[in-house]
Amino acid sequence: MGVLAYSREMMRVLGEFAQIVPVLAGKKPKKEDRASLGTIFEDSVARNPQSVMLLFEGRQWTYSEFNAEVNQLAHMLQARGIKRGDCVAVLMENRAEFVLALLALAKLGAPSSLINNSLSGKALVHCFKETGAKKCVVGAERTNNLAEIMPELVQSLSLEPGRDYFWVPDEGEHTDDFFCPDWAEDIALAMAAMPKGNLSVTREITSGETGTYVFTSGTTGLPKASVQRHLKYVIAARLVSKLGFRVKPTDRLYLCLPLYHSTGMVPGLVSFMANGASIFLRRSFSASNFWPEVQQYQANCFVYVGELCRYLADQPESDIEKNNPLMKMMGNGLRPDVWDQFRGRFGVRRICEIYGASEGNFSFLNVLNKDKTIGAALSPVTLVQYDLENDNIVRDNEGRCIEVPLGEPGLLLGKITPESEFDGYTNFEATTSKIVENVKTHGDRWFNSGDLVRQIDVGFAMGMKHFQFVDRTGDTFRWRAENVSTNEVAEVLNAHPQITMANVYGVEVRGVEGRAGMVAFQLESGGEAGAALDLNAFQTLVERELPDYAQPVFIRVLRNVTTTTTFKLQKQHLREEAYHPDKVTGDTIYVRKPRSASYELLDTAFYQLLVAGTSGY
Known part of the structure; x- marks a missing residue:
């Protein structure tokens, strides 16, 4: 990099850093704070009552309109016996009613168990058991999946037909099940006469309480339920949205990632909802419809996973992708060659790669908008030597882990502290298996990401260490x-x-x-x-x-x-x-x-x- 280019980059980074400092200097959220996913939403409603919140399949809601429906559903569920601390399974495709159920349960302090809607049979039963769900909200499009396992749910969890199942009709042309089954209650009918005002219990919920359960992908076994405290969403509303996306009320997000997955939920739904921005929601990703819809709905933001971006990059060039409004994107797994295409071919100015497991205690954000990096860590991490042949961490003669040199791949560990707690899974053995002890000093505890990462040189970065994902230890x-x-x-x-x-x-x-x-x-x-x-x-x-x-x-x-x-x-x-x-x-x-x-x-x-x-x- 020449002197002139370096000077320009330095000035750009200084400008980025000037926006970061006020956010980092703010009050740090704590577990005892009375703040939750429910209050995040209510506060945004109060600031932006008439702003458009959600667009979905031809329908549109302002923040005030959506809040009224959320409250009606919350009052209805409360009347059916759901109370603070009760886990409720949500089995539904990406649609407005998913967001409705999520926020209604959040307002009640009832954790949502966000289940992969493609599951059926044994895997679906397992997810119900993992979280001990006491009720279930099911979309019409997934009625058959649930009906098949109902005998097992009755036997193992005492989820009784006619009492514990709430059915959500689907206005889309995606199901033949237009009538509520006799074993469930039609939510649309039941909530219609309910009050539209906020619930008092919402302001009593603390950040340390469980907000949702998010499941791992289950690619190497049955899915594991990771505990997501409200604190995670409170932090996302403030840090992730402001440091990463730099969300403004005038922004519009194109959201096609599953809402039961952390990437769709945290940098997607929560970050934009917290800032009074609008969201165009899609049931699933479609490469052929992406650019036409981005243009039609003037979406300037996008949350991604790397493979989805490659699908877009592999499409033949077309006129519809030119002069598009997409300016900012955030997600994970963007490969370097595809990164270049989104910068050059599609003209995206801000690419905020993130890194962090749903169950993990740390995250990385590319807050300086550098190329081809997961950015800097927001809490203490270390990279240590890992023996791939024997599948274990390398330790020295004193039993301590050995840090890798700059540029060398190492196993990524995140220090477990009161500020960076590891909430883990609902399964105790699965939680303890991810903890590594005596890494640097006797008795210290670290979360094992299972990933190989390396520190890289990104040029001028105000001393912030930047990193790059290498591989999963099980894949290398x-x-x-x-x-x-x-x-x-x-x-x-x-x-x-x-x-x-x-x-x-x-x-x-x-x-x-x-x-x-x-x-x-x-x-x-x-x-x-x-x-x-x-x-x-x-x-x-x-x-x-x-x-x-x-x-x-x-x-x-x-x-x-x-x-x-x-x-x-x-x-x-x-x-x-x-x-x-x-x-x-x-x-x-x-x-x-x-x-x-x-x-x-x-x-x-x-x-x-x-x-x-x-x-x-």
């Missing part, structure tokens, strides 16, 4: 005595014009230490799996951009790509299926054999050598 693998980051390999492979979202992982090869690299992807052009993959171009790319040990040994061309409901790529089943022909039916597997200069189809003869442990790797 060793091959040829070297650590391979799946994220870094994927970033290289995504540059191949035929590849749509490379999913990189390590697979076992019998008789060989470590794991061999394997990549799975769907061809950009679609069509028959594997038919048009340009192997020569693929090989040229990996040999030019990746060291030998990081170059994939196996390629799997997928017919279909499986993601979570928050668009995260799933690896576990791919690892298990690996390169075994009987498990990858319909997909095409390529291999680069030992001492071979090119990729070729995996044939039966070489597969038998892999199984026998005589492949020669």
Whole structure:
């Protein structure tokens, strides 16, 4: 960077910092404060009664109008016996009534158990049991999912038909269940005659009380319920919205991430609601409808996950994306190559990458609007050496963890203090498994993120240390005595014009230490799996951009790509299926054999050598 460019960057950062200082200097929220998700909303209503709050499928509410409906529902639920501390499950798609139920329960001090609406069967029953839900608010679009498990809920949780289920009709064309089942009460009818005034109990709720339960994705097992105190939402209303998005009442958010997920909830719904801004809510993400709707509703803000952004970047350029109003975006998992496209192609001025697990005790924010970084930590963290081969933390002779040098990936730990508590999960064993002790001094306690992160140089930053996400410890693998980051390999492979979202992982090869690299992807052009993959171009790319040990040994061309409901790529089943022909039916597997200069189809003869442990790797 030249002198002039550095001077400009320094002035820009100083300007950013000037906006940060007043926010950080303000009063820090405490658990004993009488502040909650409910009071955040009520305070915003008082400041912005006639401002538009929510737009959804042709309907629109001002803050005052929405508050009146929230109060009616809260009074109705209170009349049905729901009181402060009672957990109520919410099973619904993204829609206005989800927000209605969330805020009504928050006003009562009744924690919402926000369940992934795609779940059914055993996983759905598990979520009810994890939080001990006493009632359930279910959308018409998920009636069948709930009806299937009702006998189990009656038996295990005593959730009785006709008493403990509240049904929310769906005005959209997304369900055939237009009539309330006989085992539930129709919320729309029951709340119609209820009072529209605020409830007195709302102002008694403290920040230390549980506001919601948010579930982990469950990609490696059944979902775990993480405890979300009201304090988290109070902090989001003040810090996240002001330091990250810099939300103004005139802003409008495009929100298509699931509301049962922290990214959609915290930097999305809560941050904008707290500042009197408006929200365009969508049931789910659609790449083809994104830009037309951004233009139609003049949304200048957007919350994202990285995979969603790649879908947008992979779309052909069109006139509708030009001169768009989108100026600010916040989220997590934005890959460097996609970051450049959102800056250049789409003209987004502010990209605030964030990092933080739903159950964690710390977060990172890119408050200075630097490129390709998760930003600075808002509470004490450390990066320590991690042995990937043996899957454990490296300690010195005195039993203390060893910090990694600048630029080296390390396991991210967050110090547990009275100011940065780890609330954990509803399950005690799951909570204790995430705590690491004696990290720097005897008796200290730290939250184990399970992620590898490194500190990076971002230039002038007022002394604020900046970091970059590297990989999950379970995803990074060793091959040829070297650590391979799946994220870094994927970033290289995504540059191949035929590849749509490379999913990189390590697979076992019998008789060989470590794991061999394997990549799975769907061809950009679609069509028959594997038919048009340009192997020569693929090989040229990996040999030019990746060291030998990081170059994939196996390629799997997928017919279909499986993601979570928050668009995260799933690896576990791919690892298990690996390169075994009987498990990858319909997909095409390529291999680069030992001492071979090119990729070729995996044939039966070489597969038998892999199984026998005589492949020669």
